Amino acid sequence: MNGFVAAHRAEVSTAAGRIRPHIRRTATLTTDLDPDLRLKPECFQVTGSFKPRGAFNAVLSQMAREPRPIGVIAVSSGNHAQAVALAARTAGIPALLLIPEDANPAKVAATRALGAEVIQEGITFANREQRLLEVMGDRGFSLVHPFDDWDVIHGQGTAAMELLEDVPQLDVIATPVGGGGLLSGTAIVAKSHNPNIKVIGVEPANADDAYQSWKAGNIRSLGAAPSTIADGVRTTAIGARNFEVMFANELVDEIVTVTEDEIATGVRVAWTRLHIALEPTGALPLAAYLAGKFPKGSTGLILSGGNSNFETMAKLLGTR
């Protein structure tokens, strides 16, 4: 293990201790599909996704540094928003979330229910980063970036740490990849556990910026917000720290893409055969596994969340 991996792996252990009182140690499941398959269903995590692992580590780490933040701010239309709201409430500081106007009202309500202030007026997918900088300047709140942040990466790595505690002999480990927070943390943990584990990120073919960045050897951005039912990975580019972990240090072996039909099949198999109500983003690794896109061997899939849009679910169920 090189020094880079070892240092970051130690930070994942520190994160695990820091967040333990606030998150669930989710179970590892076996299935009737394949005796070689192990699932880490983070839909059963607090707030329904893996995001609180990183958000708690980031907020609690910031609270332990000087100057202590007077509040935290984040941009998200989805699971990161709820995670930051919960972590801030737990830490006893205000949270401000910028959520695009066209976001799912149920997720906005869930974020508000966790005590966060939400600004939606005038926020779009396109202008949200610019508006974030303006509001941060006004308020003096501290940013909790959804993926390009070491504390977040270390927190997200705790899911793979638990999975490998439960199943030490994995040959393959796969996660969704959007900005790369979960995949970076997973890669650090998996490669420090066993350099021969294949670490694979899965993204929609319609949002293949990580695939392009892997092939090109530098960060590539999508020109516009991609169209995919996997709405948790619509980020247009991975982060600089994520690129450093995944590709510059070659801790990720492969990025696999899946079609919208393959994602829909993954969701349906999850619901009907595995009885896990995943959101499309959470089903990405399962979709790639079912499509035969992984190497053989003992395979662990981190299923990232379950907060599906109700209408999407009904549509997927009704149009088999």
Place this chain on the structure above:
Amino acid sequence: MNGFVAAHRAEVSTAAGRIRPHIRRTATLTTDLDPDLRLKPECFQVTGSFKPRGAFNAVLSQMAREPRPIGVIAVSSGNHAQAVALAARTAGIPALLLIPEDANPAKVAATRALGAEVIQEGITFANREQRLLEVMGDRGFSLVHPFDDWDVIHGQGTAAMELLEDVPQLDVIATPVGGGGLLSGTAIVAKSHNPNIKVIGVEPANADDAYQSWKAGNIRSLGAAPSTIADGVRTTAIGARNFEVMFANELVDEIVTVTEDEIATGVRVAWTRLHIALEPTGALPLAAYLAGKFPKGSTGLILSGGNSNFETMAKLLGTR
């Protein structure tokens, strides 16, 4: 603990050892709904329901007795069929399932895929018991009753045994009740663990024969097959052994009924908030909990299965 309870509790432990190589020890889950709630999601069990616990115990027990069965037979349109098929295949003997003609084709296919012979021609919900006796006489196969069988009751008790290993301090434990196999096994285990635990069975108001039997102090039958979306508990009467455990020995404290709307709410909350894809029958205890029908305290719900009819689920999710 009286002798009746102690003797049957010992049989549950024996059953647990017997079936351990063949079933999953399902996880106990916590939720964001209520810190007092614990879930035992048997939808993650082999074949997607709790039924293999009893079926394996019955088939393996029969194989250890003389004369050894030359095959096993059962009547079921649902989860018991798949469980018996799998247990027989594991034991290396043929299984014959009588399944009503109007059963869900997916469940029939799943039963055949497990190597069982299926007879559907001329089988109806009304005549199935009579046809069973005729076919048993023809073939000389041994019956695996879905609930009125001590081996089945002891096997089903292993779910509550695991739940109480994980959460010893439960105040309330609830399961669905159809024929009473799961509830009987649960009651034996719970009352031997702590006589003060409230043991509650939940059934649809549209199929309230267990409620009527509890109130009357003797077994009451529904006049016809009840109409309920909880198709796993459409049995018209509980069994004699189940009555003996649950009501004659007073090991069950209460039978609670839920409306079809309450069941639908239970399914939707399971899918959208808990991210567990339950079948309506599996959601019965959650439905009663959400409707405020349980006493206060630390509460364990045994969620019996996840093999939903796809069209039912689409309808439930699409018509909120």
